[in-house]
Amino acid sequence: MATFATPQDMLVADNTGGECDTGSASVPSVQRLIGLDTVKVHQKSSSFSGNKYTVLSGGDVLLSLKEDGHAFTFLSKAKSRRFRMDGLDNMGRRVLVLHRPAVLLCSDSKLMLYMDGNLVSIIHEEITFMKAVFLIQDANGSTVLRVKGGYSPYNFQLQTPCKREIGKIQKQFGGFWRGVFTCLSDYVISFPMDLDVRFKMAAVAACILIDYTYHDG
Numbered sequence: 001m002a003t004f005a006t007p008q009d010m011l012v013a014d015n016t017g018g019e020c021d022t023g024s025a026s027v028p029s030v031q032r033l034i035g036l037d038t039v040k041v042h043q044k045s046s047s048f049s050g051n052k053y054t055v056l057s058g059g060d061v062l063l064s065l066k067e068d069g070h071a072f073t074f075l076s077k078a079k080s081r082r083f084r085m086d087g088l089d090n091m092g093r094r095v096l097v098l099h100r101p102a103v104l105l106c107s108d109s110k111l112m113l114y115m116d117g118n119l120v121s122i123i124h125e126e127i128t129f130m131k132a133v134f135l136i137q138d139a140n141g142s143t144v145l146r147v148k149g150g151y152s153p154y155n156f157q158l159q160t161p162c163k164r165e166i167g168k169i170q171k172q173f174g175g176f177w178r179g180v181f182t183c184l185s186d187y188v189i190s191f192p193m194d195l196d197v198r199f200k201m202a203a204v205a206a207c208i209l210i211d212y213t214y215h216d217g
Contacts, residue, residue, distance in 0.1 A: 029062040033057075037167075037191060039057055039188075042184070050066065063088065063204075065085040081102065084097065085097070098113060109209075110122055111208070120139060121136055122139075122141070132153065133146060134206050136203070145199060155168065156168065156169040168188070169187060171186070187210075189207055
């Protein structure tokens with residue numbers, strides 16, 4: 001049975017010291033993320049080079065992520081394939097690592113977020129009959145946030161464990177022709193400004209998992 005973190009653990013975040021004072025927390029892109037309540041995620045996919053993601057704020061690049069692997073790997077279905085991504089800042093410094101094991105069963109779909117070699121968060125899909133639900137947990141397995149979908153895979157609510165909405169993950173519709181002729185997607189993520197920066201990163205990771213699960217053919 002899942003355990004839950006309190007809202008105080010999640011929202012009244014110590015982003016300047018304590019547990020959050022890791023090497024990654026001193027990187028400018030992470031420092032800037034501390035003061036943000038909205039970021040944009042731009043995705044570009046290729047059958048030969050995998051998925052690439054850029055995390056932006058006001059047009060400025062905060063992080064770039066690229067799927068590791070080879071052409072044979074990228075030909076397998078995104079919904080179930082394993083991957084690793086390094087998140088790099090503009091100076092080429094590694095800020096985070098995302099690792100997803102191969103998905104053998106629906107209940108196995110999860111994504112792990114590491115910062116400075118330490119497990120920070122696990123995002124996994126909860127099995128439901130109707131609307132999609134993803135749980136964002138801390139390294140101890142306590143649920144910190146929920147991501148709940150609607151009747152379409154384009155709009156997701158970012159919720160507290162008590163199911164109170166505090167943000168969104170939304171896929172922007174770029175038009176029919178863009179969807180047909182390009183392999184590009186854009187997402188907008190909103191969250192409380194005082195959310196622990198580690199779980200702002202985890203919300204970005206959840207967005208990437210949503211993209212693999214629902215939008216990457």
